[in-house]
Amino acid sequence: MEPDLFTAAAEDRQEKDPSSSPLAVRMRPRTLDEVVGQQHLLRQGSPLRRLVGEGSGPAGPSSVLLWGPPGTGKTTLAYVVSKATDKRFVELSAITAGVKEVRSVIDGARRASGGYGKETVLFLDEIHRFSKAQQDSLLPAVENRWVTLIAATTENPYFSVISPLLSRSLLLTLESLTDDDVRDLLRRALAEERGLGGAVTLPGDTESHLLRVAGGDARRALTALEASAGAAIDKGEKEISLATLEETVDRAAVAYDRDGDQHYDVASALIKSIRGSDVDAALHYLARMIDAGEDPRFIARRLMISASEDIGLADPAALPLAVAAAQAVAMIGFPEAALTLSHATIALALAPKSNAATLAIGAALEDVKKGVAGQVPAHLRDGHYKGAAKLGHAQGYVYPHDVPGGIAAQRYLPDGVEDRRYYTPTRYGAEARYADVVEKVRERLRGEGS
Template identity: 50%
Template sequence: GDIRKALNALEMAVLTSDKEDGAIKITIDDARECMQGKVLPYDKNGDNHYDTISAFIKSMRGSDPDAAVFYLAKMLEAGEDPSFVARRIVICASEDVGNADPMALVVASSAANAVEMIGMPESRIILSQAAIYVACAPKSNASYLAIEKAAEDVKNTGDAKVPPHLKDAHYKGAKDLGNGIGYKYPHDYKGNFVVQQYLPDSLKNKKYYLPKGIGYESKIIERLKRLWSK
């Protein structure tokens, strides 16, 4: 944290100092001015670190952009690694926003990439934009719940067999084993969709993804009902 703070101060001094004969000269006063910011209590291995990142994530999840940007500023001013913060925003965009606003993950991922390219202090602007977007986006954890439930069934059901019509049929002798027989290619049907079984027999009636009808997921619900109610 202290080293990053010093590097940030040095970069700020370089950006704000005038050139003389093609060279940038940084005086003691320049360095003092850039370093005079208040040192915040923020131990990366202590409670303050975990409490602040927890508050940051929960503020985005709770749709409070003001609180989110405050805790973001607190972390960055204390010298937190911007890449660490960016990763938390990406996770929140998927776990807490999900398909209610799929663009949240795009914005967060783009911000994470931009942070790697730009560095501080400008990365704070990029992180602010991404955190505010995620905080303001409609929320759904349906994708998170879906993978959790599916993973639990994978652990509990053992080796649930792939339906024969979905098995690979490209190798010689595959059809002799019944692989691929009866598979319906969706693009051969109206609307590029046809009803057929995809889950293993023991799980064929399971529902893992239950969109919540918020934001874009309301359109997903309509589409799935239209397709699978045939």
């Protein structure tokens, strides 16, 4: 099996007839300088630059792990490395390939190297789909430098890639493309001859919607552009209208601007719908944010805030659930992160509500800002230093664990605020238990009751 022969044939066809390839392939960068985004990896002297032979430093490891969301350029970078280093480029997907296919490529790489001195770049997409045994099969080729392995994953490699391979590889983390990055790519694709060569134009409203459709995914953006451009040309139009784009990608333009008022309006509506326990409204606004390409981490942060601000001790499990959702979102990204965000949104919307924790810290902060603070009572001060006893610090402090019930009758609040009551629990959900407990505790602290 020689997959590189098919790759070479495809490249030869593209050079002879560029229009035979998809726009995303035609616009694939040919050098690192043409890559959009990922500037943190492309600076002069970076490991990636050294890998392609730029600069005077060592080339570094012969194995690279590219970790990032879909459409951020993992395949592109592997292709550019092969071109810049004049190496054969062989691409496999862990979804369809197995150990047999990997060994075939490695055997072909050894023959090519020994037969005509041509080294090989093996790009293995979605390496996290390989089992431990399958990943183990790559180690000899990496250690002996039979191939330059460039493996891509959308999952955290510390969890999904075996330690021996991880330790032998240069790990590069790719970031989601910004709207400016994708906009630059779209405009180049519209103008350059290898792209659409000026056949159509893209007005501002259509471009804005296309950016939302893309959601930071360059491949998705170029695919949608190519399809809508073809539809516009078929209609005899020189401009891709918003209606044509919507028809092509089968999505309605959502009234949502990630950088404008709509961004905050929809986010506000999501939180207020959760606060109001309207699960259907909450899901509607969540869907609008997802469809508009909102950063899932932004949504997850809002849900964590809501868990404390609007639910609090009425359901103490709400905050851990929201935190777990945020961690999952950071690890998996879209599209699967939509399921996690839906899970958390539904749970928060249907949870009992209490803003008692919010009001409590607000009242305490208001006193502090007004200067209503007072000195820390002497018996609560630190007594772990020489001379503390002479100052009366920590003297008379009653250790709560030494008294029945674990609550000692002593004062904790400083002078001037000793009668303040910041926390007023509700009777909703689990907080009803705290409402029963808090007054009994306060009585015991004052020495009232048994």
